[in-house]
Amino acid sequence: MTHSRPVIRELLDTAALAPRRDLGQNFVADPNTVRRIAALARVGPGDRVVEIGAGLGSLTLALADTDAHVTAIEVDHGVVPILRQVVAERANVTVVEADAMTLDWPALLDDPSGDANQAGEADGPTAAGDAGAGDVRSTTDRSPWVLVANLPYNVATPLICDLLDEVPAIHRMLVMVQREAAERFAARPRTSAYGAVSVKTAYWGDARIVGHVPASVFVPRPNVESALVEITRHEPPPTDPGALFGLVRTAFGQRRKMLRRSLAGIVAPDTFEAAGISPTARPEELDVDAWCRLTDAHLAAGRPTPSPTTGDPTGSGPTGDGVSH
Secondary structure, eight states: OOOOHHHHHHHHHHTTOOOOGGGTBOEEOOHHHHHHHHHHHTOOTTOEEEEEOOTTSHHHHHHHTTTOEEEEEEOOTTTHHHHHHHTTTOTTEEEEEOOTTTOOHIIIIIOTTOOHHHHTTOOSOOBSTTOOHHHHHHTSOSOOEEEEEEOOHHHHHHHHHHHHHHOTTEEEEEEEEEHHHHHHHHOOTTSTTOOHHHHHHHHHEEEEEEEEEOGGGEESOOSSOEEEEEEEEOOOOSSOHHHHHHHHHHHHTTTTSOHHHHTTTTSOHHHHHHHTOOTTOOGGGOOHHHHHHHHHHHHHTTOOOOOTTSSOSSSSSOOOOOOBO
C-alpha cells in the first residue's frame, strides 16, 4: 500500500499541516512512481536501506514492501508522528528523527548494535511496530547499505557529496533530485553539465541516470522536473582526494579559462608537462584519471594545494529549488 493524492491531503489536513517550503517539502502522491523507484533500487530481504526525507511515508511503504530493512530519516518534527503511524505495522521499518546534514552517520550505520537515538537527534521511539532500532538492524549482517531517497533539491548536491566523502558504508545510492543536478552527477567530460561534482562522483563511483519523474506526481507541484540517478561505489584511485578536489574546485571556479590561467600560481608550468596535460585545456576537458595525474604530479613537486572546501561545490552554479517526500 502506498499513498495516493487524496491520502496525502487527508494526512496533512488531519494533522493541520501544510508542506513546508523551508524544507523543500513536495510529497510524492503517485503509487506507481514509488513502486517504480523501489523496483529500480533492486533491494529485497536481508538488504539494508536508508531513506532520507521519508516525509509521510510514500516511498517508505514501497521500500518496506520489498522486505528490506528500512531506516527512514525525517527532520520535520510535525511530520514524524504521522510517519510513525503510517509504518506502525511494518516491523522492518525504523524511523529516526534527525537532520541528515548533521547526522552522525557512522553511529547510525556502522554499529549494528547501536541506538538510533544516539546516532540522530531522535525523540521518542525510533522503530515501527514492536521492533526497537537495535532489533531491526540485528536481523541483518554487515552488508553494505543502500541509500534510496527523494532528496530536497536545496541540499541534494552537498549531501550526496558529503556521503560519498565520509560514509563508505553506503555502497549504492538511488536518489531522486532535480533533473539538472542528476545530469551533473552523471556528466561526462566535454559536456556542459560536467563540473566539479561530476569529477568527485567519478572519483568515488559510477553514476547513471535511470529514469525521469514528472512534476505532476508531487503535492504541491514543483516548478522543476526530477530525475533518478544511481551512484555505485568503486575502488577510488590512490590519488589524495583532498588535494584532488582542491585543484578541481579551483579550476572549475573559472571553468571558461585555460588551466594555465585558472591554476596560475598554484600549479607550476612544468607540472602540466609531467602529468601529460595540456596547459591550454579547460577544466571540463579532463576526466577523473587526468585530474588524478595532474594532482599526483602537483604533489610530487611539493607545492601546496587549495582547500577542497572553497569555491562552488558543483562547478556550475546553484542546484535549484527543494523537493522532498
